[in-house]
Amino acid sequence: MPSGIAEHELVQIQMAYIGTRPDSGARTQADLAALRQIPGVTQVALVDKLPFGSGNNSNIKLKPDQPQPSMNAGLYFGENLLPTFGVKLIAGRSFAPEEFVTLDQALQGINDNSPNDLPHVAIVTQAMAQRLWPVQNALGKTFYIGKDIPLRVVGVLARLTRPNTLQAGPAFSFVVPISENLSDGGGSYVVRSKPQDRARVLRDAVAKLKAIDPNRVVLAHRTYDEARAAFFQADQSMAGTLVGVCVVLLVVTALGIGGLASFWVAQRRKQIGIRRAIGATRGDILRYFQTENFLIVSFGIAIGMLLAFVLNAVLMKFYELPHLPLYYLPIGALALWGLGQLAVLGPALRAAAVPPVVATRSV
Numbered sequence: 001m002p003s004g005i006a007e008h009e010l011v012q013i014q015m016a017y018i019g020t021r022p023d024s025g026a027r028t029q030a031d032l033a034a035l036r037q038i039p040g041v042t043q044v045a046l047v048d049k050l051p052f053g054s055g056n057n058s059n060i061k062l063k064p065d066q067p068q069p070s071m072n073a074g075l076y077f078g079e080n081l082l083p084t085f086g087v088k089l090i091a092g093r094s095f096a097p098e099e100f101v102t103l104d105q106a107l108q109g110i111n112d113n114s115p116n117d118l119p120h121v122a123i124v125t126q127a128m129a130q131r132l133w134p135v136q137n138a139l140g141k142t143f144y145i146g147k148d149i150p151l152r153v154v155g156v157l158a159r160l161t162r163p164n165t166l167q168a169g170p171a172f173s174f175v176v177p178i179s180e181n182l183s184d185g186g187g188s189y190v191v192r193s194k195p196q197d198r199a200r201v202l203r204d205a206v207a208k209l210k211a212i213d214p215n216r217v218v219l220a221h222r223t224y225d226e227a228r229a230a231f232f233q234a235d236q237s238m239a240g241t242l243v244g245v246c247v248v249l250l251v252v253t254a255l256g257i258g259g260l261a262s263f264w265v266a267q268r269r270k271q272i273g274i275r276r277a278i279g280a281t282r283g284d285i286l287r288y289f290q291t292e293n294f295l296i297v298s299f300g301i302a303i304g305m306l307l308a309f310v311l312n313a314v315l316m317k318f319y320e321l322p323h324l325p326l327y328y329l330p331i332g333a334l335a336l337w338g339l340g341q342l343a344v345l346g347p348a349l350r351a352a353a354v355p356p357v358v359a360t361r362s363v
Contacts, residue, residue: 002159003228004171005085005224011190011202013189031212032044034208034212040194041205042194043083043086044189044192046187047077047084050188051161052163055076055163055164060128060132071168073128073174074162074164075173077180078178082094085160088158089156089158091138094155095154099121099177101177122175123154127159128172189205191205198223258347265289265350272354277356282353
């Protein structure tokens, strides 16, 4: 799943103060200036979240009195976020310096219902723009978040995957001009450099920040590739478990087919011998069992495909899961047909090899 950012050029350093610092704003600016001086660093930002991580989401409305939201989207903020992330602006403009407000100012504006302390513009992703205004230009349009806070669209990004809640649409996200200080909590320094310089830049950045203020705790320091891998670790474990279950089920199915075919051969030894005695070749016997198995497996496949379609419709209705790709069904059918033929091949070969005199000895 693409994130829309320069994944292989970013490192993340998450730090926290011990206690409250009244001069956190000045300290944050000093940190950013020091990080920019590290050789190889091209961009630095203090951001509240990254794609594929923890973060905030917001319901989106097109009208302030709208009873139900039009969609849900991921919310990003942070000064110099777009150049540091390396996202592509495909329409409109970036934020102007005078459009930024501090996080404390924005929170106070929400509590006091003071529009002057809140951001007034936003940059949305292309997917979000197409969802809200399918056949219109998104630039200049207004949408509402939170307590009917209006935001005017000034730019459109090619893609910026939301931090989490991917099932609500991974490409739906927007950015607002809010800057934060390290003491606001949850922020991370994100440093951009060339991929080959990341390890050194990460090491130098942590050392530089600790030298500026030793009374801070390094909560995390890693490349973005490591952060992404950690986010999907549970999904990968689940996928591995499901693959293991599927393999076990296929093996059990093959063993069941092979066992039944062996049973059929043992029960039909006289029938096989009689057919061989009246002229049936080994190829005829082999084709007989292969065809019989194909028909039985086809009957099971037809029922299974129908049940899979019905179950998918139920999951779509109650859990908003995506539609089952139709090509899964013929691929699954071909796999099971092949599995059935391979499972019955051994017993069928043994049946074809039974001499007529042996098979009819007890007739």
